[in-house]
Amino acid sequence: MxxxxxxxxxxxxxxxxxxxxxxxxxxxxxxxxxxxxxxxxxxxxxxxxxxxxxxxxxxxxxxxxxxxxxxxxxxxxxxxxxxxxxxxxxxxxxxxxxxxxxxxxxxxxxxxxxxxxxxxxxxxxxxxxxxxxxxAVLWWEVVESLVAKADFIRIPDGPEWRCGTLSQKRSAFHAIMRYFSYTLTELEQMPVLREMCAAQDMVCSVAPDRDVMxxxxxxxxxxxxxxxxxxxxxxxxxxxxxxxxxxxxxxxxxxxxxxxxxxxxxxxxxxxxxxxxxxxxxxxxxxxxxxxxxxxxxxxxxxxxxxxxxxxxxxxxxxxxxxxxxxxxxxxxxxxxxxxxxxxxxxxxx
Ligand SMILES: [Zn+2]
Missing domain, CATH: 3.20.20.370 (Glycoside hydrolase/deacetylase)
Structure with missing residues (x-):
């Protein structure tokens, strides 16, 4: 890009x-x-x-x-x-x-x-x-994988994003980054991310055993x-x-x-x-x-x-x-x- x-x-x-x-x-x-x-x-x-x-x-x-x-x-x-x-x-x-x-x-x-x-x-x-x-997880990388995989992301009682095309995916990624950084509290981030991953049948980590040392x-x-x-x-x-x-x-x-x-x-x-x-x-x-x-x-x-x-x-x-x-x-x-x-x-x- x-x-x-x-x-x-x-x-x-x-x-x-x-x-x-x-x-x-x-x-x-x-x-x-x-x-x-x-x-x-x-x-x-x-x-x-x-x-x-x-x-x-x-x-x-x-x-x-x-x-x-x-x-x-x-x-x-x-x-x-x-x-x-x-x-x-x-x-x-x-x-x-x-x-x-x-x-x-x-x-x-x-x-x-x-x-x-x-x-x-x-x-x-x-x-x-x-x-x-x-x-904790490197959540920004998990969000990227999530958006890459999903066509649609909905947060229960929260916003939703279309991610069917590449440009929708990129704007969804930036919107979710802002949502995590400025709307959610720090303690809410992980539970919300886990729910988002579960809804897409995804493991909530960057790549099992190969993300951090x-x-x-x-x-x-x-x-x-x-x-x-x-x-x-x-x-x-x-x-x-x-x-x-x-x-x-x-x-x-x-x-x-x-x-x-x-x-x-x-x-x-x-x-x-x-x-x-x-x-x-x-x-x-x-x-x-x-x-x-x-x-x-x-x-x-x-x-x-x-x-x-x-x-x-x-x-x-x-x-x-x-x-x-x-x-x-x-x-x-x-x-x-x-x-x-x-x-x-x-x-x-x-
Ligand atoms: Zn850091």
Whole structure:
């Protein structure tokens, strides 16, 4: 699926790069470095309607980014070191990249980890124990499969959507995403999704046993000093929709569950969804009081010395499956797209 907005973004980024503007502007906008955000890394992108394609990049593209940035002298560092560099202001002349992956998709172990090993690149995977233990599912992917299969979806006492044609399916997908995100409460989502799946005779999971990593796989990866496992709540709820007590509980319980499995409490955290609608000042304060050293959002931006005061609201650069070209990744990491995406602001904090 081609998005008009994507075409414009791509054209602007190519122009910024090829005119040399991005590399010149990097001195002003690039800051200390970038935290890049990935979700899925796999050679084949399976997205029945093309609507979740942005979540996947190929291992080859991941490797291309690493090789290219390393050849320019970029340091690949862990989140521990990001915190250290931002706090101390040390090595300002060396630009860094920290690699983060959200949700703990199973392909992180099978396809991304070998690339990180080959190039000795530290990485963080933010895992939600609810996904691993079946208390939550990657519902956006289940909704995509559901809409791909169904001709009609009706929610008891709720709205209904026609999904006979491809274009109806795509609009139904986006409407259901909005319904789940803004109409239902976080606690209603799973029961409603289960009912929707039952009505279509579908199992309520992405693909049995092949969606997120098992604790065994996470343990195996965690033995490698390159790997950091971070927290991502238990149930992957939008924290802004919960009470402060529930937010603290989601953070606290998830850290405890990870510690039970790995023997070490996670030190770093990622807010589920991570946009301004899902994480703000209140969530940052709670993450800090829960003892996390850092917390990342999904807001678009590079890392600057000013972030020493807001280590629990660090922006990231999303490496998106619809933008799999070095020129786009490097332009975003130069920081020139930060003010474009954030009403002129160079430093993005909560
Ligand atoms: Zn997530």
């Amino acid at each position: 081609v998005h008009a907005a994507d075409l414009i973004r791509k054209a602007v980024m190519r122009l910024a790069w090829h005119t040399g503007f991005a590399s010149t502007a990097r001195e002003h906008f690039g800051g200390l470095g970038s935290i890049i955000m990935l979700h899925r890394v796999r050679p084949d992108c399976v997205s029945p309607l093309g609507v979740t394609r942005s979540l996947s990049i190929t291992p080859a593209f991941l490797e291309q980014i690493i090789v290219s940035l390393k050849s320019e002298g970029t340091d690949f560092i862990s989140m521990d070191e990001v915190v250290e560099r931002v706090k101390s202001g040390k090595r300002p002349g060396r630009r860094f990249v920290a690699v983060t992956l959200d949700d703990g998709y199973d392909d992180n172990f099978r396809h991304a980890y070998p690339v990180f090993q080959k190039h000795a690149v530290p990485f963080v995977v933010y895992v939600a124990p609810g996904f691993i233990e079946g208390a 098992s604790w065994n796989e996470i343990r195996q990866m965690n033995r490698d000093p390159l790997c950091t496992i971070g927290g991502h709540t238990v149930h992957h709820y939008n924290l802004k929709k919960l009470t402060a007590g529930m937010v603290a509980q989601e953070m606290h319980l998830s850290a405890g569950m990870i510690e039970d499995q790995l023997g070490r409490r996670p030190q770093h955290f990622a807010y589920p969804y991570g946009s301004a609608k899902a994480a703000g000042r209140r969530e940052a304060d709670i993450a800090a009081s829960e003892g996390f050293l850092s917390a990342v959002t999904t807001r678009h931006g590079t890392i600057h010395a000013e972030h020493r005061d807001t280590l629990h609201a660090l922006p990231r650069i999303s490496i998106n499956g619809r933008f799999q070209k070095l020129v786009y990744a490097k332009t975003m990491m130069s920081g020139v797209t930060t003010p474009i995406a954030n009403a002129g602001r160079r430093v993005i904090q909560a």
